[in-house]
Amino acid sequence: MTQLSDKLTNFIQQMPKAEIHIHLEGAIQPKTVLELAKRHDKLNTLPSDTEEGLRRWFTFTDFPHFVEIYLTIQDLIRTADDFALIVYENGADMAAQNIRYRELTVTPYTHTSYQDKGLTFAELFEGLENGRLRAKEEYGVEMRWVFDIARNLTDNPDGSYDPTPAEKTLEYALEGKAKGSVVGLGLGGYEVGYPPERFAHAFEKAKAAGLLSVPHAGETVGPESIWGSLTALQADRIGHGVRAVEDPSLLATLKVKQIPWRLTPPATPA
Numbered sequence: 001m002t003q004l005s006d007k008l009t010n011f012i013q014q015m016p017k018a019e020i021h022i023h024l025e026g027a028i029q030p031k032t033v034l035e036l037a038k039r040h041d042k043l044n045t046l047p048s049d050t051e052e053g054l055r056r057w058f059t060f061t062d063f064p065h066f067v068e069i070y071l072t073i074q075d076l077i078r079t080a081d082d083f084a085l086i087v088y089e090n091g092a093d094m095a096a097q098n099i100r101y102r103e104l105t106v107t108p109y110t111h112t113s114y115q116d117k118g119l120t121f122a123e124l125f126e127g128l129e130n131g132r133l134r135a136k137e138e139y140g141v142e143m144r145w146v147f148d149i150a151r152n153l154t155d156n157p158d159g160s161y162d163p164t165p166a167e168k169t170l171e172y173a174l175e176g177k178a179k180g181s182v183v184g185l186g187l188g189g190y191e192v193g194y195p196p197e198r199f200a201h202a203f204e205k206a207k208a209a210g211l212l213s214v215p216h217a218g219e220t221v222g223p224e225s226i227w228g229s230l231t232a233l234q235a236d237r238i239g240h241g242v243r244a245v246e247d248p249s250l251l252a253t254l255k256v257k258q259i260p261w262r263l264t265p266p267a268t269p270a
């Protein structure tokens, strides 16, 4: 790995920054993971009960391992207070890095419906907002939410498409937008077998309501996943998107449309 000079590291550290792609549940510190596991008597669901062991487990090996970690951690975040804690700690991390504005991706449907927690969307959102406002008050940092659809959790038992997760996520995002702090609808999870086109019904309504369309694409599937996101989902930004490099005409299109850099000013919450 290239080592940055101290001067450059300091310059970057002190520069005020906006970070527009981070996953709330994926950015939890090992210390907090252990705290939540103890709080809910779920230490037995973790491969280690030390911060060091969790750090090793967090090391990226492949996408299925990443999803396994993601779902294990999702299961530890169970109450409004849990959400408030992880959001507040995320705000502390922003302050430490001088990040003034962050758009955080959250996958609400997995918390309210996929894992059996008895958590309502109202409770989840209250937790997010309590954490956000506490971080803003204490550190002066601004956070906004992107709610994303977990594409691999949209199968009926017979393998046909179940639109409910996308529709519920859209409903949550519209409710959050009305309150001023949700800025976009996202799409995450396994790309293979879950092309963007099937989610067009939700993104069309999201765009019409003024939300950003910010799907993940072009990571485990090639350029066609990014093309599909641009055409079927009217994507404003592409999450990850590293395989765009395989198609020069796609790169040219992304450049012309300024897709990687498109920002909207933060909405003012009610």
Ligand SMILES: [Zn+2]
Binding pocket: 021, 023, 216, 239, 240
């Ligand atoms: Zn992402």
